[in-house]
Amino acid sequence: MENKSKPQVRMLPSEHYAKLDAYIDSFHIDPHDDRRKDVLIQVLHKAQDIFGYLPEELQVYIAGRFSISPAEVSGVVSFYNLFTTTPRGKVRINVCMGTACYVNGAEKVLEAFERKLGIKSGEVTEDGKFSIESLRCLGACGLAPVVTINDKVYGQVQVEKIESILEHYLTETGNEETSDGKN
Amino acid sequence: MERINSYPALTETFKKFEPLLDSRVHTGIREGVKRMILVCGGTGCHASDSEHLLANFSALIAEKGLEDIVAVSNTGCFGFCAKGPIVKVFPDDVFYVQVKPEDAVDIINLHIIANQVVEHLLYEEPVSKQKIKTLHEIPFYRNQKRIALRNCGMINPEKIEEYIASGGYLALGRALTEMTPEAVIEEMKRSGLRGRGGAGFSTGKKWEFGRSYPSDEKFVICNADEGDPGAFMDRSILEGDSHSILEGMALAGYAIGAHQGYIYVRAEYPLAVKRLENAIQQARSYGLLGRNILGTEFHFDVDIRLGAGAFVCGEETALINSIQGERGEPHTKPPFPAQSGLWGKPTVVNNVETLANVPIILLKGADWFNSIGTGTSKGTKVFALAGQINNVGLVEVPMGTTLREIIYDTGGGIKGGLEFKAAQTGGPSGGCIPSQYLDTPIDYESLNAIGSMMGSGGLIVMSEKDCMVNIAKFYLEFIVDESCGRCVPCRIGTKRLHEILTAITEGRSTDADLVELDELANVIKDTALCGLGQSAPNPVLSTIKYFSDEYRAHIQEKHCPSGVCKSLVQYEILVEKCIGCTACANNCPVGCISGVVKKPHSIDQSRCIRCGVCYSKCKFKAIVKH
């Protein structure tokens, strides 16, 4: 039954699917259980961790594993800010725009990143290397303004510090360290 | 680990572990007491490299063979994140700030081996410039009363033994063996505890409702979505005292007759999730969660569910939809969750800070708790102090403390000695409080009366440098992003509010806009479907009420008095003051400043992006903003 619902053509890497399958299997989803969707958001987080984003192919696949319609999955994906259906950069820059960070100059920090990389918040550089996003409060408000790059947190970021922060990621070492870090 | 099978066995375990905290509880250097170095491992200090520092301490202790005289441990957030990483040494009670990984050597060599306090790592009082040695002398801590945060920064949150040593799970043990669920509810009602998630509903009454609906199944949910951007008290408790939440949930479960609990945590808090997972595993293996807790007939287990970045999911009905794997849209109440919640079953939803208060109330009694605070608001409240304030951090004070005391005594006053302008409480649902109300004692009712609200405890302090119209616009932008779109007043109305505010900050508005702003805000307040929309106009209404002169300056004079709104600001170089040092030109990101060395420079206004870098770089006050 599970096999039937898998799409015929799969473009995304099969080793990623293997990882996701192992995770989903651990929940022993029962297609007759009315409450099976309670782990859907968890699974979507994991899928985004593994694949980097949640394209349609993946949403359809996940719908199959839960025995629910793809429309239900896409409804959930589109509702929540942390889910993305387009690939992000290898180096994901997230500028906190929570209140504490905002009143400490986060907007200027965001603009400085945008200027430096030539993209707007929500975009990816042409070579796919950098993307910029903003989010609302990481709970590190004492260090405002806060920026995260992949999983590293930078506190008290001033516009003047941005150059030196980015330098690390512009070099090859920064690249290797970050490209596959999450998987 | 061995299961603890009865309340007496738990009491024995408590006695066995109690010495673990001896040097922390009874401070003062004495013969034969081993020293304890606590390193903060909360999100803030983590970001400041505390993990590396902890590793250095461990390595040095091993290398020098100091295991008999000192131990080092990870602990939860002390709330003083801006000064992190924080290190405390017990039983001396010495408090070090901004400790870098390489400073471990000094602390070991000087403090631990030579018994000398490391002066350069002590906290310096920002006004008097005095170095302060012990935690209890620091003004930031001196006026606090830590109940919800009692264990944060005191115990290692990854060790259930230390939570038990602090008296943890004793309240659960006593309730399960000596109290009926009704007696637990009665005690909670008498304590006067009210929900810390925003609405301030009596926790005892909520549990009573939850108990009153018969059902084959009931649920307890811990709301750990902490949506107010700029508030982080729940995060600190989840990370620094995870077991208190589990114990509070189990007590709620016993009171209402539930056997399953869920903690709904925002995905932005990975460290909190990790600590909770660890705590749940430990509690299960000790028999403090799961079947037949402490050998009684009571079963209760807890699982974690993740959010995914939607502010509205902090609202309880939306949160329940989200746990069910749906879009996190709210629905109208009634029915309240206590009657029909998760999967249509009676469900009690409580906030993190609320639950953290529960075990200690049942341990020390309702009379102890209700002796603290004001007539209608009992106990303490944790606030996240941020913005233009010297001591940024988490503070817990008795209800009834005034804003002035929080900001000037605990918070150390306004940064750079500037004038206080307003305090914002209640996050995007709250309001701005002007200086004439600095002496208002803080409780639920008095904050409502002045157009703000308690909210979850975000307290953003603003100075003369902040523009109140811009702040109102900031909150509206947040609401526009976060509105789930189910009802028209919220979806369309808040967008329109935001448009008007944008026009005002860009100098494109007339007096009629101010009237429309006020009218529309009131309509949304009365007609939106859920709490998000109903409270969204508060930041606008309160700023119009108290700072109408700032609105008028923007509208009539096209002038931003604080110099924040970019479209209304111009930077100019004063020819008579500019010495031609080139600092401005070298730092201008768009290269719009020109001039020759040692000659006055000038700004090309048509290309200036008003980023203010030149203004902050000029050492000669030669650049003015107007």
Ligand SMILES: Cc1cc2nc3c(=O)[nH]c(=O)nc-3n(C[C@H](O)[C@H](O)[C@H](O)COP(=O)(O)O)c2cc1C
């Ligand atoms: C838009 C909106 C956002 C909310 N966000 C939170 C939140 O982040 N955390 C929270 O505990 N309560 C939040 N609440 C309040 C909850 O709906 C609910 O009242 C609370 O969790 C109940 O717990 P308490 O009685 O212990 O306060 C929010 C309410 C609204 C209307």
Ligand code: FES
């Ligand atoms: S507001 Fe940025 S971390 Fe909280």
